[in-house]
Amino acid sequence: MKVVEEEQLITVMDGPWSPTSLIREIVESGTQEDPFYIMDMGEVVARYQRWKELMPRVEPFYAVKCNDDKLLVSTLAALGTGFDCASKAEIELVTSIGVAPERIIFANPAKMASHIRYASAVGVDVMTFDSETELVKIKQYMPHAQLVIRIRCDAAAAQCPLGIKFGCDPVTEAPRLLKYAAVLGLEVIGVSFHVGSGASETEVYARAIGLSRALFAVGHNVGHKAMRLLDIGGGFPGGTHTSIKxxxxxxxxALEDQFPERAVRVIAEPGRYFAAAAYTLATMVHAKREITSNDPDAETHTMYFINDGVYGSFNCVLYDHQSVVAEPLSAGGRVGACSVWGPTCDGLDCVLPAARLPALAAGDWLVFRDMGAYTLPVASPFNGFPVPTVRPVVDTRLACMLKELRPLSASQFASSRAQPPAAGGAGGAPPASAPPAPPPAAPPALPPVFVECALK
Structure with a gap:
């Protein structure tokens, strides 16, 4: 029997709302115990619009590994982004919602042979490489591939350095690899780089674009006459109070200086830029323990145990080197020294080893903002604790536009209402006994949202 995957329902909100206000209404219902996310689809759309305003020449290809939530991927596909996929499974996800293979780059410089064969079968022709071994493998399994050489150019500081694993030296290795690709009869169409995830230096992009310009000339000289793609990778900030300006x-x-000709297509691979601020996590304190010191003048330290931890959403503390901030959902009194721990029986499961929070009781909730990047894709139900559910929410004005864009569908958008989703999932109708809500006041006009043809 074929199992039909249910559509993820989206709650459409009338009137003013915020992730925190929705979380408060949900937990005050008294039926919520497991952790959950509020996903603000409007944040994703606003960031797409901001990107197009600030970098109109650079096409965003969303890095699926950052957050593979199908609704997030579908929303970005509807807006018109491309996709950076690193595996067969990610290619399957993106193509399953109707994205054309021309909108995908297989941006893993060290690919498994079976994944290369799959990419070839579904028409994903553009892929990266950074070694002779990879060129030989591609020659064997996909000789018609459109290749992009990945070079190393690291930011002075980055949240997750990537050059230690991927990218050939642009001066000593790249020219040799371009020549070797020509000898093998493979076609190299461009250059890519990644300055590091969460890079805190901006000038590194200018350096990398300059190195890429030089390699375009080298590639042309050794026989790659169709050098036409520059991939400037990721590294863009995504927190609520950050900007890409x-x-x-x-x-x-740098593009105007090094690549003034518009024949060169420029793409980028933003991940956390689109995902981080769109997701707000709610967790419940289910236990506490007070640690007293033999020193009578020392402050009592409280250990709080919450229902999500480093094996779930907070894997980002270990894997992505994030510094998370806990905010009590309800205003408290005097703050005190504390630590925050996950629910598993592993002593490593520590979310915050040292913090200062108001006194909390079992049943109180903590809110964590900017939790959409490198959290859900790595989360596991270790020790039997569930991975948080996602409750997508969108403003009614924006819903009218999004529901008309494939691969989203009008059936995914729940009836417009001011209340949060019922426990157990987004969507659903209000109780029959609920009185009709008064018509909302006319909202202020929104700036226009520019989107590309969703599945071109």
């Missing part, structure tokens, strides 16, 4: 200015200036 400064890095956009650096990139735009």
């Amino acid at each position: 400064e890095v956009a200015e650096v990139i735009n200036a």
Whole structure:
């Protein structure tokens, strides 16, 4: 029997709302015990619009590994982004919602042979490489591939350095690899780099674009006459209070200086830029323990145990080197020294080893913002504790536009209402006994949202 996958329902909100206000209403219902996310689809759309305004020449290809939530991927596909996929499974996800293979780059420089064969079978022709071994493998399994050489150019500081694993030296290795690809009869169409995930230096993009320009000339000289793609990778900030304005200015200036010809297509691989701020996590304190010191003047330390931890959403503390911030859902009194721990029986499961929070009781909730990047894809139900569910929410004005864009569908959008989703999932109708809500006041006009043809 074929199992039909249910559509993820989206709650459409009338009137003012915020992730925190929705979380408060949900937990005050008294039926919620497991951790959950509020996903703000409007945040994703706003960031797409901001990207197009600041870097109109650079096409975003969302890095699926950052957060493979199908609704997030579908929303970005509806807006018109491309996709950076690193595996067969990620390619399957993106193509399953109707994205054309031309909108995908297989951006893993060390690919498994079976994954290369799959990419070839579904028409994903553009892929990266950074070694002779990879060129030989591609020659064997996909000789018609459109290749992009990945070079190393690291930011002075980054949340997750990537050059230690991927990218050939642009001066000593790249020219040799371009020649070797020509000898093998493979076609190299461009250059890519990744300055590091969560990079805190902006000028590194100018350096990398300059190195790429030099390699375009080398590639042309050794026989790659169709060098036409520049992939500037990721590294863009995604937190609520961050901006890409400064890095956009650096990139735009470098492109005008090094690649003034518009025949060269420029793409990027943003991940956390789109995902981080769109997700807010709610967790419940289910136990506490007070540790007293033999020193009578020492402050009592409280250990709080919550229902999500480093084996779940907070794997980002270990894997992505994130510094998370806990906010009590309800206002408290005097703050005190504490630590926050996950629910598993592993002593490593520590979310915050040292913090200062108001006194909390079992049943109180903590809110964590900017939790959409490198959290859900790595979360596991270790020790039997569930991975948090996602409750997608969108403003009614934006819903009218999104429901018309494939691969989203009108049936995914629940009836417009001011209440949060019922426990156990987004969507659903309000109780029959509920009185009709008064018509909302006319909202202020939104700026226009520019989207590309969703499945071109």
